[in-house]
Amino acid sequence: MQQRKQQLLRRHRQRKRVALLLGLPLLFSSALWFWWLPLPLLLAAWVLHEAYFADHLFYAPGDDYDYRFAGAGVSVSITADGRLGLAQLEGIAEADTLLLEVTIKADWRGCWVDPRVLIDVAQPHDQQTFERGCAGRRVVNLSGLGPALAAGQVRLRGRYCRLAGQATLHVLRNPDYACQRMLILAPHADDAELAAFAQYQRGAEVTIATLTVGELEAEPYQQLGLSAIEAARLKARLRSWDSRHAASWGGVPAERCFQLGYFCMQLPAMRAEPLLGHPSKVAQTGDIRPLRKGNALPLPGDVDGQPSWFNLLGDLRGLIEHYQPQVIVTPHPQLDPHADHQATTAALYEALAVSHHQPQTLLYYANHLHDNDRWPMGEQGEGVALPPALEPLTVAGVWSPSLSGAAQIDKSMALGLMHDLQTPLPGKKKLRRVLQHYLAGRRWPRWGVDEFYRKAIRRHELFFVQPWPIKDQAQRPE
Structure with a gap:
């Protein structure tokens, strides 16, 4: 695992070197027109790098997260105003952990400013932040909102992003560990x-x-x-x-x-x-x-x-x-x-x-994490969305108590x-x-x-639940 992260880091640095080499002809040509121009161009490039490209994000933001939950999720619809269609779902109020798999696509602004999913319960309640330029399957954490979901009071809104009309809700019930x-x-x-x-x-x-x-x-x-x-x-x-x-x-x-x-x-x-x-x-x-x-x-x-x-x-x-x-x-x-x-x-x-x-x-x-050193993304006090899982990850259970x-x-x-x-x-x-x-x-x-x-x-702490003993040997460390 550590070796994989070092490989990702080396590839990340190699891409930066390639970008630098591609930028050198621009600097040389600008000097032919104005001798002083390369210096402000270098400064501007450095500022843009520090502001937008300094994150260690070792995967394409358009990749889907590939979680394989043990239990089948419930297909729900997201209406035009962000409401979740949960009319036929029973027992949701008693669930301690609620995870919503949904496709999130950043708009042009979300390529420069971190896109967020806003979660409203009568008033702004939470927000969860994702990668700039994201365009794939993500898992929003709705734990602690069971009664509000059952009452139809939860509304999701995208800021600098759009949410697909269909989603999958995983309703998980755990003892209080x-x-x-x-x-x-x-x-x-x-x-x-x-x-x-x-x-x-x-x-x-x-x-x-x-x-x-x-x-x-x-x-x-x-x-x-x-x-x-x-x-x-x-x-x-x-x-x-x-x-x-x-x-x-x-x-x-x-x-x-x-x-x-x-x-x-x-x-x-x-x-x-x-x-x-x-x-x-x-x-x-x-x-x-x-x-x-x-x-x-x-x-x-x-x-x-x-x-x-x-x-x-x-x-x-x-x-x-x-x-x-x-x-x-x-x-x-x-x-x-x-x-x-x-x-x-x-x-x-x-x-x-x-x-x-x-x-x-x-x-x-x-x-x-291997491939995203900002996770959980966003600000202090936000909820904790599930981390990137770019390779198939089997999940026996999740426990995410609220703080x-x-x-x-x-x-x-x-x-x-x-x-x-x-x-x-x-x-x-x-x-x-x-x-x-x-x-x-x-x-x-x-x-x-x-x-x-x-x-x-954060609003949540997050644990992946593994019943013991482990029957699937693939779940053991290398």
Whole structure:
């Protein structure tokens, strides 16, 4: 999965180089007429690039999303005024998750400004944003609107886009997983907060396990006069503290939060050589025990402190058998390409294969994507439409609980406790945001500069439901 994303990134950069080479003859010819003209042309090209073409969108906006839902959807019509024809649909008011597959086509304005689907319930209620120039099948999230849909009060409107007259509605009913015993696996500190803060805040019995200490990319801490090694160790201490204590803001006590102490971007190497220890790439340490001292439960990896796959599987098995979760929350094995995220779910599967306790359900989340680094697109507070799925993706179920305004504020404050989300923006990104604000109409949250404040503070949290055990081997990670 990570290899596929690198391939997409290389292809994206190659296309930019080709565009630059094609533009060079224009610059040379303009210099023949006016010697000063190439400079303003270059400046204009750079401004247009930063405003409109700097997104990492690695697919054609006209491609359809290819979701294969387990249950058949209901065909509904969209009237001229945007009403949904649901007169014969029963039980919709009780459904917790409602997904509308619909064809969206951007108009000429939607090629320059992000197209949006506006969702009105007596008054403007929500909007969900899609790719500029989109012209294909998309999935709008109507979760939380069951009673309004049943009463015929929901109206959809396209801004800078048009909606097709026919759509497919998927009506999904789930138990409230937050009321079950839950184990959340976070590859790094903040992954649990980004994906599932509102659910563990509501949860009655939640355990959080963070696999790595997050010591990479510690250059900002060198401004304190530290060497690269000292900065990496400081960052590891800070993020380990975050992983154990920030969740208390959401009601999960520190004794239910575990830091396993493994090292960033080493999980795939550990998986490839299960019995060997793989030390930190930057902190010059190979002992996982120093940052595990606050854990409330002794784990198998404490014995020798080796950062090995064998120890990781033992740690996960120990947590699963001790807390006996009914639900385990983990990164999506197909959608989330981050190498540590992929390895986390692979480790979970291997640990469950030898565990005496088995959960009933896995809930998958995606904090990163292969081919669209802006998803969820749009602004803070919007609903979460389903992510791009350009290859066929079989979906057993989806759970998308709604967040109140108060829950969104609490989640924003939880992200504020995460040191890694407080790094100031580089000057180039600040300038890009200014250009995109005035030229492309984009907005960013006032609280917090990191992109995850825009992506994660939303009207919904989104999980793909996988009953356990998995019968279809294609659903397992590579």
